[in-house]
Structures are given as structure tokens and as C-alpha cells.
Amino acid sequence: MSDNRMEVRQVELEVLRYNPETDQEPKLQKFTVPCVNEWCVLDALNYLKDNLDPTLAYRWSCHMQVCGSCGMMINGEPKLACKAMLRDYPGTIRIEPLAHFPVERDLVTVADDFMAKLKRVKPYLIPGQPRTLEDGEYKQSPEQLKRYRQYAMCINCMLCYAACPEYGLQPKFIGPAAIALAHRYNQDSRDGGRDERQEEIATNEGVWECTFVGACSEVCPKHVDPAAALQQVKVASTVDWYLEHFMSWVKK
């Protein structure tokens, strides 16, 4: 390993600070943090908290793009702080909490709205038919797995909500991740809960609030492509609508 890989440079951070007990409104605070070029933004924040200002509040856990906790706005873009590498940011780095969510303190947002919506769409397996232990395991073909695997990669990091202009304009919108997760279970060959989920997602506040901007898929760190899931839900819901209104004798 060559020496310059471990080279330290001074990185200017502008971090949004907000303490609801003392501050009227949030403001940006500047820090100069000595960083190794191979670090990610989360490393810089950890150094800052350990050495410069222990009062800084932010969420993180795994440091490896799995837990989905460290989502924040980095230079105005929703990113996982553990996936945003310092070498990609030559100038000052502005770090703010995820857009479209209320700020609890500093970089910590209130995620209650998303959690409530996630619960509404029932993102878990609802077996189509009751099964006993004697029936053995559920078997799936690679083809059946492929239908939902991509959508199962979601880590609930909420970057897609921060990116979605429709969610910003209409907070009642159930939003990209929750609908993509509902779709994940709808696509599962073992599942029989689609009718229950449609009651939530085939509504005006559900998939029909989406205008296919596509920003959700651009920022998704796990390549879930929520926009594709929502378009598939629209097609299926449209077929449902015609069946329900004109051919109610046909089974969906």
C-alpha cells in the first residue's frame, strides 16, 4: 500500500445543527475535520463527534450500507453517509437531515410518518392458503424468486422519500419504499394478501399520487428501483379496475 492512500486532508463540513430546547431554527455550523481520503462522510462525522463536538446527533449503525440508518442530505442529495466517499467531494460538504421529514435534533429526523405507512401496507407474508407442518416447506423456483427479489432489497433508509417531489408536496402520499415493499409481497408466489394491500395502495393517496418522476430510483442505494415497482402496481391496479367494473365475474 502506497503512503499517499492514507494521506490526511482537512475537509470543510457544514453541518445543520438544531437543538429544539435552545434553538429557534436550524442553522449550519462549520467544522474543519482532518480526514483520510479513503473515508466516507460517516467517518468524518464520527471523527467530529469523538474529537470536536460530542453534542452532534445523527443516526448510524452498520457502516456498511445494510442498516439504512445514516441517510442524510449530502450537498443537497439524499445519500447514505456510509456510501458517500470523501474522495468524491473535493470542496466543502454540506450535511443536512433528510428532506421532507421533521427534524428531531441536528441530523436526526422523525420517521414516524414512514413507519405508520409501512405498517398500513402490510409488508409481510400473508399466506394464501393455510399450511400445516406436514405439508413441508414452501418451494419456489428461481423464476418465482426473481419476480420480487429486487424489491426485497429495500433497507427502509427513506432516501426515496427525501428525493420524491410528490411526497414533498403531498405528505399523505404513501410513497415509494412502502408501495415497493407492498409490491414485493404481492409478487410473492406464497402470498395471498394482495386484496388487503390494494385497499391501501390502489387509492389516490397510494400509487396514484405518483407521477413517475423517477427520483426514487436514482437515489436508491440498493438498486430496488421503486419507480418500476410503482408503475407495475399502476398497471395491475388498472387491470383490476376494469375487471371490477366491467367483468366482475372474472377472478383477479
Next chain:
Amino acid sequence: MAKSNKPIIWGTFAAGGELVSLVTPVLILLTLLAATGHVPDALSYAKLHAFAAGWFGKLVIFVILFLSLWSQAHRLRITCFDFGMRADGVVAVVFYLIATVGSLASLMYLARI
């Protein structure tokens, strides 16, 4: 919560979008060919007029015009929505009215051929 009735509009939007992306480039190419005087024999005025005179031709032309108009009306509506125009009802009425007028006009013209 009640299921949405937006599929009525979205159905024409999706079908029209597909159709526009497939048919429009061909129509542009044929128009350019015609403009430069290179009209293929199969697409001469007489043959196309005969096509438009038959009920099947009328149907094809109407479906293409109808779906194109409605998909683009819906596209303009949600573009306005994306730009933050919250008067969605008014915007919808204006664009869908234009699409309706266009659809009726194409019906009238086709009936006269």
C-alpha cells in the same frame, strides 16, 4: 379508504404513451419522406384515402388520434402537478377538454371521408 378511479384516465395514458412512442417516429419518418418527394407507392394519396374511407381505416386512425390526445393531455396535467400547480382540478378540466374536442373533431373529419 376507497380505491381510486384514476385507472380510467391512466389506462388511456399508458396505452397512448406506448402507441405514441411506437407510431409517432414512423409517422415523422414518413412525413419527412413525403416532404422530400419520396412517397412509397403503397402510401400514395389515393391508397391512403381509400384506407381512410373504409371503416377499419377510420377505426385505426381514430384510436391512434384518441389515445395520443388523451395520453398527452394527462402528461401535461401531471407535468403541471410536478411543477407545483396545485389547482389540479382546473388543469385537468382544461387539458381533458382539449383532448375531448380533438377526439370529437377527428371523429367528424373521419366521418366525412
